[in-house]
Amino acid sequence: MEKTDALAALAALAQDNRLDVFRLLVQAGPEGMPAGAIASSLDLPPNTLSFHFDRLRMAGLVTVRREGRSMIYAARFERMNALLGFLSENCCGGVLLRPDAQCKPARRRARVSA
Amino acid sequence: MEKTDALAALAALAQDNRLDVFRLLVQAGPEGMPAGAIASSLDLPPNTLSFHFDRLRMAGLVTVRREGRSMIYAARFERMNALLGFLSENCCGGVLLRPDAQCKPARRRARVSA
DNA sequence: GCGACATTTCCATAATCGTTGAAATATGGA
DNA sequence: TCCATATTTCAACGATTATGGAAATGTCGC
Numbered sequence: 146m147e148k149t150d151a152l153a154a155l156a157a158l159a160q161d162n163r164l165d166v167f168r169l170l171v172q173a174g175p176e177g178m179p180a181g182a183i184a185s186s187l188d189l190p191p192n193t194l195s196f197h198f199d200r201l202r203m204a205g206l207v208t209v210r211r212e213g214r215s216m217i218y219a220a221r222f223e224r225m226n227a228l229l230g231f232l233s234e235n236c237c238g239g240v241l242l243r244p245d246a247q248c249k250p251a252r253r254r255a256r257v258s259a
Numbered sequence: 260m261e262k263t264d265a266l267a268a269l270a271a272l273a274q275d276n277r278l279d280v281f282r283l284l285v286q287a288g289p290e291g292m293p294a295g296a297i298a299s300s301l302d303l304p305p306n307t308l309s310f311h312f313d314r315l316r317m318a319g320l321v322t323v324r325r326e327g328r329s330m331i332y333a334a335r336f337e338r339m340n341a342l343l344g345f346l347s348e349n350c351c352g353g354v355l356l357r358p359d360a361q362c363k364p365a366r367r368r369a370r371v372s373a
Numbered sequence: 374g375c376g377a378c379a380t381t382t383c384c385a386t387a388a389t390c391g392t393t394g395a396a397a398t399a400t401g402g403a
Numbered sequence: 404t405c406c407a408t409a410t411t412t413c414a415a416c417g418a419t420t421a422t423g424g425a426a427a428t429g430t431c432g433c
Contacts (some may be wrong), residue, residue, distance in 0.1 A: 148278070151278075152273060152274070152278060154272075155269055155272050155273035155278075156273040158273075158346075158350070159266060159269035159270040159271050159272075159273045160266070160270075160420090160421080161266060162421085164262070164265075164266060164269075164350075167350055168349050168350060171349070171350050171352065172350065179379085180379075180380060180381095181379060181380080183376095184379095184380095190422080190423060190424095191379075191381080192380085192381070192382080192383095192422085192423065192424085192425095193421075193422055193423065194380090195380065195381055195382080196381095196420095196421070196422080197382095198380095199381095204368055204422085208401060211429085211430085213379090213430065213431070214323060214378060214380080214429075214430045214431065215378095215379065215380085215430095216350055216378045216379075216380060216381090224350070224354075225346075225350055225351050226351065227345065228346075229343065229346060229351060232272075232339075232342075232343060232346075233343065235282050235285070236272070236278075236281055236282060236285050236362075237285065237336070237339050237340065237343060237362040237363075238285065238336070238362055238363040238364055238365050239365065245327045248350075248351040249351075249352040250352055251349075251351075251353065274390090274391080276391085293409085293410095294409075294410060294411095295408090295409060295410080298410095304392080304393070304394095305409080305410060305411080306392085306393070306394085306395095306410085306412080306413095307391075307392060307393075308410090309410065309411055309412080310392080310411095311391085311393070312392095312410095313411095314409095325399085325400085327399045327400065327401070327409090328399075328401065328408060328409045328410080329400095329408095329409065329410085330409075330410060330411090359412075374433100375432105375433085376431105376432095376433090377430105377431085377432090378429100378430080378431080378432105379428100379429085379430080379431105379433090380422095380427105380428080380429080380430105381423105381426105381427080381428070381429090382423085382425105382427065382428080383425085383426075383427085384423100384424090384426100385422100385424090386421100386423095387420100387421090387422090387423085388419100388420080388421080388422100389418105389419080389420070389421095390417105390418080390419070390420085391416105391417095391418085391419095392415105392416085392417090392418100393414100393415085393416085393417080394409105394413105394414095394415090395412105395413085395414090395415105396412080396413075396414100397410105397411080397412065397413085398409100398410085398411070398412085399408100399409085399410080399411090400407105400408080400409080400410105401406105401407090401408085401409105402405105402406090402407085402408105403404100403406085403407105
């Protein structure tokens with residue numbers, strides 16, 4: 146990840162409501178979550194939320210797709226992974242990450258039986 | 260690290276000049292670097308730099324000590340480490356960090372003639 | 374078509390941010 | 404003491420930010 150992208154991602158996460166939104170999306174997993182559900186979960190007016198979604202999307206941290214009347218937002222885990230990589234490498238001596246580490250959804254995942 | 264502290268640290272790093280300053284301090288290592296050396300290295304006016312130092316200090320990312328006429332700023336590695344931990348845990352599924360990982364100075368040391 | 378729903382866009386507002394010139398503070402040396 | 408150096412503080416300024424009311428857009432079911 147380049148410095149410009151890292152700055153954009155940092156700025157996107159450096160705001161109370163947006164950090165909450167992103168954390169919620171990380172828990173929601175790759176399928177994402179409709180804007181309305183996020184709005185009611187965080188108790189934010191829809192236009193305010195729309196503004197923050199835009200920042201997150203411009204920073205590359207979320208994707209959006211339409212599903213019927215709803216807009217479904219989802220975290221871009223690989224982007225967050227890249228941000229962590231940038232910070233580790235540029236601000237932390239570069240020794241922080243597990244070589245095989247990948248950002249993944251936080252919530253319980255479907256168990257894959259061996 | 261708590262959410263409030265994480266937000267402060269993110270906001271502190273989410274600015275071009277401040278990110279440069281912090282990266283420089285990470286390379287400089289625990290002994291830190293005088294403000295003047297940073298100013299000339301990044302070509303920033305001293306009052307502008309002072310403003311940014313303040314933000315970094317308020318966010319807990321740097322310390323400062325006086326040494327003669329110079330103010331020596333140094334990165335707080337453990338704080339950066341805590342930020343990475345917060346992001347990993349809250350925004351990344353919690354699987355990113357090596358259990359023994361610690362932020363440390365980057366290899367290169369900035370040799371400074373005060 | 375119409376009406377309910379879901380979300381965005383537009384507009385205005387107050388607050389915060391980053392920068393700079395000028396003045397102030399602190400230290401060390403002659 | 405006076406002077407040079409190093410850095411901060413003060414006081415502006417334009418730019419950006421976060422917010423919310425109101426209106427617009429898009430979608431679905433009838």
